[in-house]
Amino acid sequence: MSTEALRATDITKNFGSISALSGISLHVNKGEVLGILGDNGAGKSTLMKIITGYHKPSSGQMFINGEAVSLNSVDHARSLGIECVYQDLALINTLPIYHNMFLNRELRNSFGMLDHKAMRKRAAAALDDIGVTVPSVDDEVALLSGGQRQAIAIARAVYSNAKILLLDEPLAAMGAREAGLIIDLIQRQRARGDISIIMIMHNYAQTLEIADRVMMMQRGTVTFEGAAKDTSVEALLDIVRREYRAMRAAAQ
Amino acid sequence: MSASALTFRQRSRKIFALREASIVVVAILLFVYFASVNGNFLTTPNLETLSQFIAPPAIIACGEVFLLICGEIDLSVGQVFALAPFVMAFSVHAGLGIGVGIVLAIVVSALVGLINGAITVLLKVPSFVTTLGTLFLINGFTLTISRGYPINTPGGQTIANIFGAAGYNEFLWALLIVAIMHMVLRHRRWGLHTIAVGGNLTGATEAGINAARIKIGNFMLTSMLGGITGILEAFRIGSTDPLAGGTNIMFLAVASGVIGGTSLAGGSGTIIGGLIGATVLGVLQDGFTLQGINAFTFDMIIGGAILIAMIANIHVGRLNRGGRS
Numbered sequence: 300m301s302t303e304a305l306r307a308t309d310i311t312k313n314f315g316s317i318s319a320l321s322g323i324s325l326h327v328n329k330g331e332v333l334g335i336l337g338d339n340g341a342g343k344s345t346l347m348k349i350i351t352g353y354h355k356p357s358s359g360q361m362f363i364n365g366e367a368v369s370l371n372s373v374d375h376a377r378s379l380g381i382e383c384v385y386q387d388l389a390l391i392n393t394l395p396i397y398h399n400m401f402l403n404r405e406l407r408n409s410f411g412m413l414d415h416k417a418m419r420k421r422a423a424a425a426l427d428d429i430g431v432t433v434p435s436v437d438d439e440v441a442l443l444s445g446g447q448r449q450a451i452a453i454a455r456a457v458y459s460n461a462k463i464l465l466l467d468e469p470l471a472a473m474g475a476r477e478a479g480l481i482i483d484l485i486q487r488q489r490a491r492g493d494i495s496i497i498m499i500m501h502n503y504a505q506t507l508e509i510a511d512r513v514m515m516m517q518r519g520t521v522t523f524e525g526a527a528k529d530t531s532v533e534a535l536l537d538i539v540r541r542e543y544r545a546m547r548a549a550a551q
Numbered sequence: 552m553s554a555s556a557l558t559f560r561q562r563s564r565k566i567f568a569l570r571e572a573s574i575v576v577v578a579i580l581l582f583v584y585f586a587s588v589n590g591n592f593l594t595t596p597n598l599e600t601l602s603q604f605i606a607p608p609a610i611i612a613c614g615e616v617f618l619l620i621c622g623e624i625d626l627s628v629g630q631v632f633a634l635a636p637f638v639m640a641f642s643v644h645a646g647l648g649i650g651v652g653i654v655l656a657i658v659v660s661a662l663v664g665l666i667n668g669a670i671t672v673l674l675k676v677p678s679f680v681t682t683l684g685t686l687f688l689i690n691g692f693t694l695t696i697s698r699g700y701p702i703n704t705p706g707g708q709t710i711a712n713i714f715g716a717a718g719y720n721e722f723l724w725a726l727l728i729v730a731i732m733h734m735v736l737r738h739r740r741w742g743l744h745t746i747a748v749g750g751n752l753t754g755a756t757e758a759g760i761n762a763a764r765i766k767i768g769n770f771m772l773t774s775m776l777g778g779i780t781g782i783l784e785a786f787r788i789g790s791t792d793p794l795a796g797g798t799n800i801m802f803l804a805v806a807s808g809v810i811g812g813t814s815l816a817g818g819s820g821t822i823i824g825g826l827i828g829a830t831v832l833g834v835l836q837d838g839f840t841l842q843g844i845n846a847f848t849f850d851m852i853i854g855g856a857i858l859i860a861m862i863a864n865i866h867v868g869r870l871n872r873g874g875r876s
Binding site (some may be wrong): 310373374377380385387388389391392393394402403406407411412413415 | 588736738739740743744746747749750751753754756757758760814818819
C-alpha cells in the first residue's frame, strides 16, 4: 500500500563484550507511525542512536527509500532527512522560540548578520503551518510548558525537512491535556503522508492509541511486531511476562 | 495571539527591561550624588580620570561576559594584561616596528587564550582551575622576562595619545570595542551559539554546534582583549609594569559583567550591561577617591556592592525565567 522509508536488517551492536542489540530488524513506511516499546536496557536508545548516525552498528544493513546507506555521522543522517527529538529536546531555555527554531540553521543577510526579522516571521508561519500555538515567537523557551516545549522541538524537526522523525518518549512526564496536544500534533504530521515517525515509548496504552504499528524490544531482540489495532495492552504484557519467566528459568 | 498571552509576554519583557534599567538608575544616582557633594567631580580633568577608571574593566568585561555566557570564566586575563605590553616593548627593542610589536603582543595573548581553552575543553579541567594555574604561570613568566622591573613604554607621544594617553581616547577605544562585541553577541551566529552553548550544552551539541570551538574562541577573545587593554594602559601611563593589571582588573571586569546582569549560571548576559557595570564601579572608585575615603574602606564598599549585585543577579534572573531555577 505504501512505500518503505526506512529498513534496518539484522542490526547488532556490541560495546566491548556487552551485546546491546543482537539482530534487530525494523522498517517504517511513509506516513506511518511506529511505536517501539521496551523496558530500560532493552536497547531502544542504542537502536535510536544507530538510526540517527550517532553509533555505527557492529553489523547489519540500513536502507533509506530502498537504497543501502552506511551512516557516518549525525550530520550525514540529517542530510538524508533523519531528525531526532531527544528527551532533553535540545532547546535552549534562554533563547526565544524563533532562535530555537533556527538553531544552527540561522538565516543571515548578505553581511552575514542574523536576520532576526525573517527568522521571526518564518518561525511564526512554520509553527502556524505545523499547528503549534504559542503566545509569541519572541518568548523565551523557559517560559513555556513541557507540552509546548515538546511541540516546538517537534516543529523544529519537521520544519527542517524531516522525512524520518524519531521521537524519544514524546509524552514523558506530561499531563493528559498536554499529552493530547502532542498526540494531535503527531497525528497531523502522519496525515501529511510524507513523514515516517518512530516513537520510543513507555506507556502501552498511549502507544496503541497513536501508533499504526508496534514493536516490542527486550534484551536486545524484537519480541513482538504487529499492527496496533490487532493487539492489546494485555497481549503485550503477556509477552513481557513470558519473557521474564523464560529469563528466570534460564538463570536457575 | 490572545490578549492574555500578550500581557504575559509584555510582563516578561518588562522584568527584563527593569533589570537593565535598574543598573542605569544606580549609575545615574551615584553620578548625581558625587556631583552634588564634591565640586571637583564634574571638572574635565576628573571626568577624564573617571573615563580612564571605566575603560579597562569595560573592555575586559566584554570578554568575560562572552565566557560567562558560554559557562566559563578566565581568572588569568589580568596577567595577560601585564604580559602583552612587555611582548610589544621587547619586539620594539629587538628592532621590529611598534605596529609589529602590537600585533605580536595580541598574537601571544591569543595563544594564552588558546592554551586556557584547550586545557579546559579538551582536557576537561574546569576553567576556574585552568586559569588559576595560568594566572600564576604567566605572572611568573612576565616577572622573569622583565626581571621584575618596570620599563618605559616604547613609541612617541603621538602614538601614545592615539592609544589612550590623551583625554577620553582610552574610553573611546572601550566604546568602540563594546559596540563591536555587542554586535557580535546580538547579531552574529557566534554570539547566538555562545548563548546556546551556555544555555544547554547537550542541546547545542545535538543541534550540531561545535561547542569546543565556541568556548576556545571565547577564551582567545578574552585574552586578546586583556592584552589590548594592557597595551592601552601601558601607553596611557607611559610605563610597562610587570605587576600591572593582575587579579584586581580581572575581578573588576567579572564584577562589571555580573553587575550588568550577566548570569553566573551561563546562558544569558549583555555587553552593554558590562559597560554600565564598569561605569558603576568606576564612579564609586573615582567618587570615593575624591571624597578622600580610605582605600581599605573603599574595598569594603566595592565588596559589598559586588555581593549585592551577585545576589540580585541570581534572584532577579530566576524571576525572569518565570520562577524556574
